[in-house]
Amino acid sequence: MKEKKKSDVAVLLEYAGNRKGLTFLGLALSAVSMLLSMVPYICIWLVARDLIAVAPNWTQAQGISQYGWIAFGFAVGGIILYFMGLMCTHLAAFRTAANIRKQGVAHMMKVPLGYFDSNASGLIRGRLDAASADTEQLMAHNLADIVGTIVLFVSMIVMMFVFDWRMGLACLMAVVISVIAMFSMMGGKNAQIVGEYQATQDRMTKAGTEYVRGIPVVKIFQQTVYSFKAFKEAIEVYSNKAEYYQADVCQVPQTVNLTFTEGAFIFLVPVALFLAPSALANGQFAEFVTDFVFYAVFSAIISTALAKIMFASSGMMLAGTALDRIRQVIEAPTLKKPDHPQMPQNNKVEFKDVSFTYSGATKPALSHLSFTAESGQTIALVGPSGGGKTTAASLIPRFWDVSSGAVEVGGVNVTQMDPHVLMDQVAFVFQNNRLFKASILENVRAARPQASREQVMEALMAAQCKDIIDKLPDGIDTQIGTEGTYLSGGEQQRIALARAILKDAPIVVLDEATAFADPENEALIQKAFATLTKGRTVIMIAHRLSTVVGANKIIVLEKGKLVEQGTHKELVNANGLYARMWQDYNKAVQWKITSDKEAK
Ligand SMILES: Nc1ncnc2c1ncn2[C@@H]1O[C@H](COP(=O)(O)OP(=O)(O)OP(=O)(O)O)[C@@H](O)[C@H]1O
Numbered sequence: 001m002k003e004k005k006k007s008d009v010a011v012l013l014e015y016a017g018n019r020k021g022l023t024f025l026g027l028a029l030s031a032v033s034m035l036l037s038m039v040p041y042i043c044i045w046l047v048a049r050d051l052i053a054v055a056p057n058w059t060q061a062q063g064i065s066q067y068g069w070i071a072f073g074f075a076v077g078g079i080i081l082y083f084m085g086l087m088c089t090h091l092a093a094f095r096t097a098a099n100i101r102k103q104g105v106a107h108m109m110k111v112p113l114g115y116f117d118s119n120a121s122g123l124i125r126g127r128l129d130a131a132s133a134d135t136e137q138l139m140a141h142n143l144a145d146i147v148g149t150i151v152l153f154v155s156m157i158v159m160m161f162v163f164d165w166r167m168g169l170a171c172l173m174a175v176v177i178s179v180i181a182m183f184s185m186m187g188g189k190n191a192q193i194v195g196e197y198q199a200t201q202d203r204m205t206k207a208g209t210e211y212v213r214g215i216p217v218v219k220i221f222q223q224t225v226y227s228f229k230a231f232k233e234a235i236e237v238y239s240n241k242a243e244y245y246q247a248d249v250c251q252v253p254q255t256v257n258l259t260f261t262e263g264a265f266i267f268l269v270p271v272a273l274f275l276a277p278s279a280l281a282n283g284q285f286a287e288f289v290t291d292f293v294f295y296a297v298f299s300a301i302i303s304t305a306l307a308k309i310m311f312a313s314s315g316m317m318l319a320g321t322a323l324d325r326i327r328q329v330i331e332a333p334t335l336k337k338p339d340h341p342q343m344p345q346n347n348k349v350e351f352k353d354v355s356f357t358y359s360g361a362t363k364p365a366l367s368h369l370s371f372t373a374e375s376g377q378t379i380a381l382v383g384p385s386g387g388g389k390t391t392a393a394s395l396i397p398r399f400w401d402v403s404s405g406a407v408e409v410g411g412v413n414v415t416q417m418d419p420h421v422l423m424d425q426v427a428f429v430f431q432n433n434r435l436f437k438a439s440i441l442e443n444v445r446a447a448r449p450q451a452s453r454e455q456v457m458e459a460l461m462a463a464q465c466k467d468i469i470d471k472l473p474d475g476i477d478t479q480i481g482t483e484g485t486y487l488s489g490g491e492q493q494r495i496a497l498a499r500a501i502l503k504d505a506p507i508v509v510l511d512e513a514t515a516f517a518d519p520e521n522e523a524l525i526q527k528a529f530a531t532l533t534k535g536r537t538v539i540m541i542a543h544r545l546s547t548v549v550g551a552n553k554i555i556v557l558e559k560g561k562l563v564e565q566g567t568h569k570e571l572v573n574a575n576g577l578y579a580r581m582w583q584d585y586n587k588a589v590q591w592k593i594t595s596d597k598e599a600k
Pocket residue numbers: 117358359361365383384385386387388389390391392
């Protein structure tokens with residue numbers, strides 16, 4: 001257990017980078033400040049000794065004010081050094097937390113895109129933010145307090161035995177009982193409970209993110225109570241765990257701890273009463289009273305020291321579990337990079353006997369899928385819902401890697417290509433294209449950062465975005481998602497198409513939108529599609545069969561398997577699943593036309 005804690009600190013110090021030295025400087029300053037803070041107590045003893053020696057002629061006491069100034073000087077010096085130490089540890093702690101966040105974000109760029117499907121973005125952010133804040137507490141405060149407290153303890157024990165070992169022992173007993181109570185609360189099984197408590201916190205964050213994300217659906221279907229259930233349960237589990245820890249685990253040890261730290265007198269007074277008669281008999285009563293005064297005052301710092309240890313050890317535990325959570329992000333498996341990356345030879349896309357099963361799923365989402373899209377061809381993926389169209393398209397940019405078989409781009413297995421080369425080769429337009437809260441210019445330019453303003457403008461025009469730009473107050477410099485500037489689904493889709501057009505990649509994977517039925521937008525989107533796909537290899541997930549009629553090849557997927565392939569004409573003649581889908585589609589269109597006419 002101890003070793004693990006040590007290694008946690010070592011890990012955190014690595015993150016501090018070139019500010020690691022500042023941590024050590026801060027710790028040294030904290031140690032020295034603790035030593036300085038002992039001097040006022042010695043001064044109290046000296047003052048008590050001198051006063052008692054001249055009692056009751058107090059005015060004869062020499063050097064009282066001198067001791068006062070010395071005590072004041074050392075106390076102030078101690079505080080100044082302590083603050084300087086904290087400044088150093090804070091500077092290192094901020095760097096540590098910043099480096100953890102930076103490394104986490106950098107690592108997220110290397111994980112497969114599918115990772116974000118199974119890990120809510122709120123959870124990832126929560127893990128990095130909350131966890132790095134917890135480590136900040138350890139690095140900025142707790143470590144300095146631990147070192148300071150160790151020094152305090154050693155000097156405290158030395159001082160306890162310097163003046164009167166019996167009264168010193170009385171004070172020490174209170175310390176020992178408190179420390180035992182405290183460690184029974186922190187160590188062993190209870191450390192595991194703290195881990196569980198933080199895991200419930202994680203689950204609550206995840207459920208909260210999911211709940212907030214689903215609010216529109218919840219409101220539409222008036223499902224407030226039911227939808228709140230998962231989130232409510234997560235909150236309840238969390239508060240039960242927190243309550244259990246506080247009430248059942250901490251109650252007794254904390255009471256013992258507080259009683260003995262705040263009441264170090266419990267042992268000191270009986271010991272003093274026991275010693276008083278012999279001191280009186282030996283004519284050493286003045287020394288005895290001096291020592292008693294000193295220990296009575298000194299015992300007060302015991303509670304301060306123990307409180308610091310308590311916070312420090314809980315900080316240690318928090319940081320340890322925080323590091324575990326950070327590791328879940330920072331050590332998430334990354335996309336495997338090939339040792340000898342190969343360059344694509346052409347713009348062909350080929351699936352070779354591809355099977356894929358999502359992690360945790362029992363059935364494969366794709367089984368033995370093979371097809372080829374020659375350079376410049378358009379291949380449409382169609383089929384019933386859940387057939388595997390999105391999964392197949394997602395394997396091209398390596399959202400996930402195939403379970404068996406191979407996906408090849410330009411004659412090279414995608415796993416054998418540098419991920420950057422693969423990303424340059426392929427443009428993706430998915431239905432839920434995310435636009436950033438940034439200007440339209442920046443949103444489109446994300447595809448090619450070095451593109452000029454004119455090139456961005458050209459892409460926007462090609463994607464039929466003229467009407468959008470014209471109506472916005474600052475044209476392409478308008479910030480999206482702020483001050484009421486929101487775009488409709490169809491408009492967002494066209495901006496995303498402009499992004500893909502600007503990218504100018506030879507291969508395009510696109511999920512044809514179904515959600516944006518407004519006829520005007522629809523026509524513009526189709527025009528933008530035509531520009532984007534011209535002269536490129538296209539893999540299109542098609543939901544409306546009207547868009548696939550002209551495709552070079554149609555792949556029909558059902559339950560993860562290729563059930564038919566061919567041109568529209570061939571498949572209609574084959575009288576299989578596609579022919580039935582085509583009939584149903586025509587009936588639906590017919591029904592729409594008829595009902596539109598009747599409505600007029
Ligand atoms: N992230 C995921 N984790 C586990 N299973 C998944 C995941 N995404 C999809 N699946 C499963 O894989 C299968 C194929 O789903 P996929 O989304 O590829 O089908 P689709 O043909 O695109 O469907 P639709 O037309 O409804 O979009 C389904 O059984 C689905 O439940």
